[in-house]
Amino acid sequence: MPLTAYLQPLLAQAAARRVRLPVLLQGGEQPLLQACEELISSLTPQKLYWLGDEAPANATPLTAGANYRLLGSECDMLVINAFNGFNADLVAASAGCLRAGGLWLLLAPEDEKWCSQPNPAHASLLPYPIDPKQHQGQFIRFWLARLAECQILKLTLLNNQLSVAQPLSLPEYIAPVEVAMPYASTEQQQAVTAILKVVSGHRKRPLVLVADRGRGKSAALGLAAALLAKQGKTRLAITAASPNAAATAINHYQSQLADTTGLRFMPVDTLLEQKPELDLLLIDEAAALPTAVLKQLADNYSRIVFATTEHGYEGTGRGFQLRFQRYLDQTQKGWKRLELKQPVRYQLNDPLEQLIFNSFLLRQPLTEMQYQPDQQLQLRFFRQPDWHTASAKLTAVFHLLSLAHYQTQVKDLAALLDNPSLSVAALYQHDQLLACALLSDEGKLEPELTKQVYQGKRRVQGHLLAQSLAFHLAQPQLASQRVVRIMRIAVTPHLQRLGLGSRLLHGISESISQQNTTGLLGTSFGVSPTLLSFWQKAGFIPVRLSHFADNASSEPSVMMLKPLDSNHELLVKQLQQRAGSELYQCLSEYPANLSFTVICKLILPPTSPLTTADIEQLQLFAVGKRPYELIAGLLLNWFNLNYQQLEPLPASVIAARLWQKQSWQTISQRFQLPGKAACISLIQQQIDTNNL
Template identity: 75%
Template sequence: MPLTACLQPLLAEAAARQIRLPVLLQGQQAELLLQCQQLIATVKPQSLYWLGEQAPAASTQLKPGNNYQLLGSECDMLVVNAFSGFNADLVAASAGCLKAGGVWLLLAPSDEHWCQQPNPAHSALLPYPLDPQQHQGQFIRFWLSRLAESKLLKLTLNNNQLTINRTLTLPEYQSPATVAPPYASAEQQQAVAAILKVVSGHRKRPLVLVADRGRGKSAALGLAAALLVQQGKKHLIITAASPNAAATAINHYQQQLSDTPGLRFIAVDQLLLEQPELDLLLIDEAAALPTTVLKQLADRYSRIVFATTEHGYEGTGRGFQLRFQRYLEQTQSGWKRLQIKQPVRYQQHDPLEQLIFNSFLLQQPEIEPVYQPGQPMQLRQHQHKDWLAAPEQLSAVFHLLSLAHYQTQVKDLVALLDNPQLSVIALYQQDQLLACALLSYEGELAPELCQQIYQGKRRVQGHLLAQSLAFHLAEPQLASQRLVRVMRVAVAQPLQRQGLGSHLLTELNNLLQQQNIDWLGTSFGVSPALLAFWQAAGYIPVRLSHFADNASSEPSVLMLKPINGSKELVQQLNQQLANELYHCLQEYPANLSFDVIRKLVRPPTVTLTAADIEQLQLFAEGKRPYQLVAHQLLNWFNFHYLQLEPFAASVIAARLWQKQSWQTISQRFQLAGKAACIKVIQQQISRC
């Protein structure tokens, strides 16, 4: 029986029941492609998405990095050709585009052959010197084991003979609650009402609209915009990481008011540059934008709707929840959060959505661990080869890592299974996971290669710590030593601030001493709390990046802890950082927190003479201009900066250390010009 004859009745049934049809077709590539072409010719999808090679001319071929361009887009058929590689991130993200009645067709070799072949689509996850054309990881074997627990139609094609290996029973159609057009669900109607309230209610009470894919979130933005234009609102803007991400909202607006302009797209950089006056700002797929950009928009506009997908395969979606929503809580406590749960592209128990959630570990467990202080805990180290025999532990670790970090993607799950340099140490109590740390074993590079990295001639994948030590810190010999980088530390949410993270790092230190590791290192978006945590654990800052990270909006700090390495050398590197910061602080991000600066910098101190002190007192009394005492002020501040009020110290550091203009300082600290800034300095001198 041909593939078309097998699938056509199922596709008709899938359309009637409002679900998508997941199909795994295995065999020889040439045969499968021929059958797939015949299916496409018969079904005639209006929109065909294709992952992998051999894409038909009429299809949209999805490429790595397309994840956010997919948001809001739709297709009638989605084919994944896994013969030339299987990009897990792209597979997970693209599945949400498929509409009800469509087929998700995975073309693959037999299980045995698939597990034995390399996966070049994940070559960016493999460390030097592994060859991605030769390396066989564990992810495909793990994923197939998860697929075996999922509902799908599994077929084998051999010499044009189609065999059904596993049947698929489609869920019964569940009619959603009836709502009046143009709404697709009652929850969507509630979302539109909430958007309208952002405009009519109090200022500075933004709405965060959250949903998994296919819930009608973007459509709600467009429907609400149409109602607002009908009410006389004329200044409505929608922005997103790309025009494609806003297309669904704009399409729904135009369906309601095809001849009435009112909602238009503006790119984020243009919006920040022009800063037009608005009745409402809509941000679709907000999690795709850097946190620093979201903060700027929240500060500038008083009526905003942030719509976002927060699931794991959306990458920085976790950053939106962990960092940006926390910022809203601190600055605009009246913000509201509304979640849409009812799917509108397909019904609630759609087998493809369940397959994607299950096979990529995207469903978070509801059971929280219980910690009993004083009771024994166990430390376990998991290597990449251990996970297949411990899938429950892998699931628990991946979920904890994703909850505790702002930038988790499906590829992080892949890396755990495919990258032999990655390891996890986990803290358990009565088999409950309390905390864990993700480690990368690095270094031990050949001396010649270390020199090439130092000279800027080479970069090596998977050795971030070794490379930074050789290139940025000009210590190439360290890249040949045994290094471990702590990539993430995660403690279960209800158990935080009970010392478990610190205990885990102590146990890690003891473990790596036994393994004869020379150096421990870590790198993260710097904040005062995180810096204090790592310093308390014995880690010493040795480098601060010159640019803010897009996801965290903070520059990264690199910290080292000698295990068997030289303590004198790490102290020397720390002193170099302190000196560089003092002399070149203006080369670092302008909004770098003073709470961070004061923990890293060590200014030179000069004893002030009686004449210096007299000059400063006259300045404080308004009898000397600033420019006449600038030098004495610098010496005074270098001596007193730790004792001053935090706000005032931040203002003075911005001028004397960061060399910022009075205008910049006034805007940054919301002061009324140069005179107000100088007044802050004068008051501090008077109090010392």
């Protein structure tokens, strides 16, 4: 039977039941492409999305990096040509675009052939010098094994004969509840009502809007904002990890109003720096923002809505629920949580949605691990080949990474299976995974290449730490050595602050030291006082602070090293001293809102003893008998000697003026002080209380 004749009645059934039809068609490339062309010609979809090569003229080709641009868009047919590559991230992202009754068609070789061929679509996941056109990873084999447990129609086309390798049973139809325009579901209408109540109700009662992808939560933000604007509430802003993530909400706002500028996107750093007066702040994909940033926004704004995906291709996991919502419990007990469960483009039991969730490990388990401090822990290491026979271990590791880290995405799962330079250190108790760390084996670059990296002439993939040593720290010889970078560390959320992370780091250090193959362990992350203290307690030493805030964390990144042998101890100490001195000399070149607590842990200011005359001048300033301008130099020397013993607010004000070279106006706004006189008075009080 021809492919078209076989699928048409199934598509009619899928449309009647408001679901999508997932189909895997395997065989030779050209026969499959020809059959697909005939199918498209027969079905004539209004909107056709195509992933991979050989896209027809009437298709919209989807390319890597299109993930956020897909949010809110729709299609009637989605074809994935996997013969020359299978981009797991893009496959997971694009599935949400397909409407009910639509066809999801994956064209691929037969299983064994597909597993044995390279996957160039994952080239960005592979480190230098691996050739993606030759490398055979493990992801496709793993994914096919997961697919066998999913609801999917698996067909084979060989010698013009179509055969069914795996049948599919579509779920029964569930009639949706009728709802008035412009709403797509009753749940979405309820969400809009709840958003409006945030503005009209009591202050400091934020709303947390939770939903899987495709439930209409972003649209609800825009529709609610439009209603508020019609009511005269025009001070509205929306923020997210990127402008693209807020596009759906803004588009729905603009669909309701002629005024297309009322709901404005504001980056997180702008909100925190300028603190504009707002009637309502909307945050879309909130879990993609660091918890520290969410806390600051919650503290600064009394009427706020957090919308987030608890699991999805964005990789947010349930970490938002377990980390940030705990903070709301403590600080804003009147907060409300509303969950949208009903998809707006298809019914709840849609087989394609279940396939995406299950095959890409986006379903989070609900079981909680138990930890007994008096029981022994086991440290195990896993490398790429190990996952083939330890799929359950891989599932647990990826779930924990997704749960504990806001940046974990589908491509991280693919990297674990395809990148041989990645490994996982996992901490177990009674076969329960309590903590894990993702490690990247870097360095061992050729001397000529390290020279080119140092000179800024070349960059290679997958060696972030090694290249930073060569380029930023001017240590190209270190990039020729093996260095191990801890990319991420995750502890089961309800077991955090029990020392498990520290024990894991200690075990990693000991294990790598025993290998005698490297003398350096390193990491890089968006700096915060808590994280910095954690890594310093584990023996890691800060050697570089970036000059710009990271897009994901909204904080500058700090690079830290742990010497594993005596040969590297002196060098790392020298790098720390150089970084601390550079920070002091050029602090004004770093982000203006850098935490003073962080600065204190990194900076190394020069000092010289105060003379009796110096002390007398400062005492006169403290009682108002000397102007600030006359003793600014003496004050700098005094501050360099005493900054670690001062109270946080006055110390931050002095650092902002003398170290960061900020104007009195900027300082007043930053610390919410009336003006220059109030700033100087604060400094005078601090000197007076230190009994000079």
